[in-house]
Amino acid sequence: MPAGADNSLISHLQHMLNHPNEGDNHNAEPFAHCYRRLAELLPELINEGCDPRIMLDYSGNLLWGIEQMGRRDIGDALRYLACDPLMQSHVEWLGTFWSHAVAPSTPIPDLKLQISAWQQQFEACFGGAALERVKGFSPPEMALPNHPDTLFEFVKALKEAGYQWLLVQEHSVERMDGTPLHRSQCFVPNRLLARNSKGEEISITALVKTQGSDTKLVGQMQPYYEAMGCERQQLGDVEVPSLVSQIADGENGGVMMNEFPEAFRQANRQVRDNPNGTVAINGSEYIEALERNGVTPNHFPTIQAAQQQRLWSEAGDNASAEEIQNAISRLSVADAGFSMEGASWTNNLSWVEGYANVLGPMNQLSAAFHGSFDQSVVEDPSITSTKPYQEALLHVLLLETSCFRYWGQGTWTDFAHEIHRRGNERLERAQRSNL
Template sequence: MTQLDEYVDGLPNLCGSEQQVQAIVEQSRNTAVHNGHTGLDLGAIDAACAIALHMHQPLIPAGENLHTAEIISNLQWMLQHPDVGDNHNAATFLWCYKRMGEFIPTLLAEGHRPRVMLEYSGTLLHGLRRLGANDVLDALRRITCEPETRAAVEWLGCGWGHPVAPSTPVQDFRLHVRAWQHHFAALFGAEALARVRGFSPAEMALPNHPDVAYEFVRTLVDCGYTWVLVQEHTVESPEGRPLEQRHLPHRLVCRSSRGETAEIIAVIKTQGSDTKLVAQMQPYYEARGLQPVELAGHRVPPLVTQIADGENGGVMMNEFPPKFYDVVRESSGTRTPLVNVTEYLEQLFATGLRPGDLPELQPVQQHRIWERMAPGDGPDRLAATIDTLRGSDDRFHVDGGSWTGDISWVRGYDNVLAPMERASSLFHERVLARSVPTDDPGYRAALFHLLAAETSCYRYWGEGIWTDYGAELSRRAIETAERL
């Protein structure tokens, strides 16, 4: 594959090379990432732990007049205004985005076995380049691409604009997933993209509406992903029970009202105070108390998995570095090592265990739906069933689940969702329905603004300047689509 340009027409390369990107993921489907060359032997360990660092900064129209303001990274705005709010943390945030480029080589040089999974939103990667943080991207490229370090670092895919899957139109969510793959390949190369097998949903938000959940999983599978990270309380057994073996991988099986089925391996992120748990390397200490379990006749070491913001909060900024060093040094060569998930899964299936042997799960609340109808009964029956359940129980919803149980990402967000939905509808009408070529400059401009507008931050706060940012980016997405 020809190396993709990082920028095209002044915008990050988010589209236009779909066939090349798909060829990369198709060729990698049946190819192991590690081929057993990481030194991990599941038969010689009792348990393992995996940590992932989530990194994100939204794009904002930064200026007094939002209609004319330049779109820049929120991080850049923080650096330019250090005396406002918590903006004094901006320089530390910048270091956090870079520091794995220092930690990993140092620990490897000491003879240890560091492991970390990284998830950076597309808006952050673009923002880092635009503010001139080339040293950060260079450090990430080295640990991603150099043979000596790349086994220690696993990248997780995500949506380019950090969209919340349950309330993002399914066709837009697919655009986010594809755009991130484009951008990542342009930054780090085709070989690096071929090694990205896991997916990290923004806000750990998993759709539980059956048709949306089905499209979510189908998108991931179509885009070459083999596993997804899910929050413990967002899933249930087919019988509607909580998980019994949360430290084992599962199969996330999603069925639609039309009778379609899509499934993918799910790795469970357990509940807890995310940033504190990762910063203090709690998964390692939890794993030390576990022993192998039997699954389908195989001895399987449990895997304790956590993800947290990699830059946000005092414990992550200050306590994580020394704790990460301590745990890597202590765990290397022991019966409780740090691993990356794809490394663990490849070893697991090399023992003869098959994906079909993994226990099944589904998005939470779906058991109550399938008690009253069957997959294949159709969208009308599904809508009626959901209305009946809502009418009998005000706690029932199909707004999805996330890292927090009290935010639906739908209810109460009309002031920002309405313009987003208008932008999405117009993009479909003016761009997708008319089959505008994806390498058309107008397509790229409209896509960039749409994906930037669908960032979760504009919903999380619910009101104030952040919803104004979201509405303005939606307005620009509408404006660029109308030009087509």
């Protein structure tokens, strides 16, 4: 956010520290402790004879902000969680976008940039070996595109970047006949199928995050208690244990900040003391265990993004891109509940409606960036390592952060306008230097 000295870019945590008397900014140090506390909590549980598991995703700009602040206490704790040999069997890092961008309304060419920028940031912080262990992807806000072309390019970009699976929100997907997922289906991997307006298809494994109040579910370790009541299921010829997948959106509420540590301790101690078949397990660990027992993605149920069945029924199987867009328009007029904005865990809030004054500039800056650099990068890929390119890219990625479209009009949209202005300024400067 452009809120530092001379409006320089600083992290929100730094802003909280700079203004301790505003709002809940007095929580800056408790927030900082939340970022690093698992480096204390996991060894504690392991020393007690527990076998804890946790999956983590930190956005690239959060990692950058921690480094920018010189917070070695946080950086060293995260490095321990990412690199220490003991931690590798307990902690799974998930990839995400570099900024906390909402995939459905992110310009399609920038999906790949967000993904690759995060990978570069993570590797710079923790090394190539740690990056190679990152196999799953956590979309910010659990936001899954449902426009056929956006979803196809999103899945394609994930697979090209080496990702093997992603987390999806239960109500952001549907069965191939358009009906909601069966409850039991939420507890095994699914094959997410994406089909674009050219008729091309691509798929990726999806673990389903069930509906509910996200921070409360994880903060109070509901996944453990739900898993205790789950039955084994049949995938192909193999009987497999059910997996309950949940995720909380970080330290923006007292539940995760205050209730999670003790609930996490309690659940792991119960697993240790009651060997009844319910254990903690991470996503890749579970999928790899299935593979070792002969279960492949071909055995997984096939799902698609929400509203796909209605769209393809309206447009026809061999519809052109124009016919698909016309079908979207007809369905949107006929049914206010039909939307191609995608779905996330905040479906009561639109990342598009009411934010034209952010989305317009965001799309303009992205288009100008690609117009300025794409052909030059094809001719000389080393341009991506130049300062003009990287400074312009930084502003493109930052402007796509969801925070600028969460809090309504005011300070945050003003921040967005300033980032947009500076981004265009960087592009003009790059053009003057013939980059």
